[in-house]
Amino acid sequence: xxxxxxxxxxxxxxxxxxxxxxxxxxxxxxxxxxxxxxxxxxxxxxxxxxxxxxxxxxxxxxxxxxxxxxxxxxxxxxxxxxxxxxxxxxxxxxxxxxxxxxxxxxxxxxxxxxxxxxxxxxxxxxxxxxxxxxxxxxxxxxxxxxxxxxxxxxxxxxxxxxxxxxxxxxxxxxxxxxxxxxxxxxxxxxxxxxxxxxxxxxxxxxxxxxxxxxxxxxxxxxxxxxxxxxxxxxxxxxxxxxxxxxxxxxxxxxxxxxxxxxxxxxxxxxxxxxxxxxxxxxx
Amino acid sequence: xxxxxxxxxxxxxxxxxxxxxxxxxxxxxxxxxxxxxxxxxxxxxxxxxxxxxxxxxxxxxxxxxxxxxxxxxxxxxxxxxxxxxxxxxxxxxxxxxxxxxxxxxxxxxxxxxxxxxxxxxxxxxxxxxxxxxxxxxxxxxxxxxxxxxxxxxxxxxxxxxxxxxxxxxxxxxxxxxxxxxx
Numbered sequence: 001x002x003x004x005x006x007x008x009x010x011x012x013x014x015x016x017x018x019x020x021x022x023x024x025x026x027x028x029x030x031x032x033x034x035x036x037x038x039x040x041x042x043x044x045x046x047x048x049x050x051x052x053x054x055x056x057x058x059x060x061x062x063x064x065x066x067x068x069x070x071x072x073x074x075x076x077x078x079x080x081x082x083x084x085x086x087x088x089x090x091x092x093x094x095x096x097x098x099x100x101x102x103x104x105x106x107x108x109x110x111x112x113x114x115x116x117x118x119x120x121x122x123x124x125x126x127x128x129x130x131x132x133x134x135x136x137x138x139x140x141x142x143x144x145x146x147x148x149x150x151x152x153x154x155x156x157x158x159x160x161x162x163x164x165x166x167x168x169x170x171x172x173x174x175x176x177x178x179x180x181x182x183x184x185x186x187x188x189x190x191x192x193x194x195x196x197x198x199x200x201x202x203x204x205x206x207x208x209x210x211x212x213x214x215x216x217x218x219x220x221x222x223x224x225x226x227x228x229x230x231x232x233x234x235x236x237x238x239x240x241x242x243x244x245x246x247x248x249x250x251x252x253x254x255x256x257x258x259x260x261x262x263x264x265x266x267x268x269x270x271x272x273x274x275x276x277x278x279x280x281x282x283x
Numbered sequence: 284x285x286x287x288x289x290x291x292x293x294x295x296x297x298x299x300x301x302x303x304x305x306x307x308x309x310x311x312x313x314x315x316x317x318x319x320x321x322x323x324x325x326x327x328x329x330x331x332x333x334x335x336x337x338x339x340x341x342x343x344x345x346x347x348x349x350x351x352x353x354x355x356x357x358x359x360x361x362x363x364x365x366x367x368x369x370x371x372x373x374x375x376x377x378x379x380x381x382x383x384x385x386x387x388x389x390x391x392x393x394x395x396x397x398x399x400x401x402x403x404x405x406x407x408x409x410x411x412x413x414x415x416x417x418x419x420x421x422x423x424x425x426x427x428x429x430x431x432x433x434x435x436x437x438x439x440x441x442x443x444x445x446x447x448x449x450x451x452x453x454x455x456x457x458x459x460x461x462x463x464x465x
Binding site: 009012013016017019020021022023024025026027028029030035036037039040043046047050051054057058061062064065068125126127128129130131132133134136138164165172179180181182197198199200201202203204205207269270 | 303304305306307308309310311312313314315316318320322335336339340343346347348349350351352353354355356357358359361362365369398401402404405408410411412413414415416417418421
């Protein structure tokens with residue numbers, strides 16, 4: 001009797017393990033399938049209700065965490081304020097010069113204006129991946145709101161990521177910190193281009209790779225989306241969306257490329273409301 | 284644990300509630316830049332109270348639901364959490380749980396096991412970006428959080444499944460001993 005029970009248990013365990021491997025084999029590499037979309041659609045209202053109900057509790061925990069972190073941040077912000085003042089003065093001069101140049105060449109559509117072709121749809125984050133190996137969030141805007149796969153997602157601070165899969169009333173956003181994320185970007189004002197990739201496990205650090213080592217990048221410079229367009233193909237992201245600020249740049253001896261580290265502008269750990277840029281000229 | 288249809292319904296409700304709480308609350312709060320992961324701890328508690336089979340099946344199901352909701356490759360979380368639940372259940376079948384410290388320590392240890400498992404599965408499936416050493420800190424912090432969250436989770440799950448627990452000591456009204464001839 002006991003041996004029979006043991007045998008049955010082992011069979012169930014083996015079945016579950018084999019089942020897991022079979023599921024992995026068949027679904028790995030797909031971003032979504034009909035079954036997952038169905039389950040996600042059924043649970044989406046529940047997630048929305050849970051998200052709304054738990055928001056006060058989440059805010060309370062965040063308040064404690066932010067108060068703890070604010071001490072260290074105060075010093076850093078003071079030094080940043082000094083350099084920002086200098087940059088603001090330089091920025092005012094650049095704005096005046098820019099306006100004059102625009103009049104001269106009659107530019108009616110600058111690169112930053114390309115984003116206006118997109119129709120922003122606001123969504124609230126209702127769920128988040130529990131592991132660091134997949135950096136995704138679920139938002140309560142889906143195909144019913146006009147959201148499509150690969151649409152860029154931004155927050156008030158900068159680029160957040162792109163839509164990975166869409167259901168009727170919700171969609172999954174692949175954040176900049178997901179290991180599969182790669183964005184073509186450029187450093188301004190130099191215009192040096194590279195690919196922004198994450199460093200898995202460190203949400204405060206992104207890497208701008210494949211940059212020519214002869215063109216030096218400096219700390220504090222801004223990285224924005226490159227938004228290239230060539231031979232009928234176009235980048236998923238419009239040009240000029242702020243991605244992050246350069247924190248360090250190192251040139252490795254005898255290597256033709258330099259690796260630039262940057263801190264994302266968007267607070268990817270505390271996302272609440274985001275905007276999906278639907279439509280756009282890439283279609 | 285005797286799993287009747289009513290108890291099964293309760294386990295399903297606990298699993299759904301746990302997954303919703305994880306995705307809508309715990310994953311979205313950060314303490315020292317790390318979010319707590321209560322799902323391994325929940326699976327450990329189910330395994331400790333129900334045995335290895337309950338733990339394994341609950342782990343598989345919870346992992347499956349998480350992967351469905353996050354639209355990730357199905358089977359990855361199931362594989363890791365079924366191992367976690369099975370080990371917790373195996374511990375319960377081999378040893379007695381005398382103190383509340385045991386579930387907490389087990390939750391801590393098996394959360395670390397689960398986080399390592401997630402890392403191994405992710406690395407085997409392929410990571411396209413460099414990996415920071417901060418993942419180690421993240422795993423350790425998640426295990427520490429699991430230690431503290433284990434008590435409410437264990438007590439809550441035990442309370443919910445109380446009618447099915449065979450070894451749960453029943454509170455009986457003390458009777459006066461019968462004295463012969465009185």
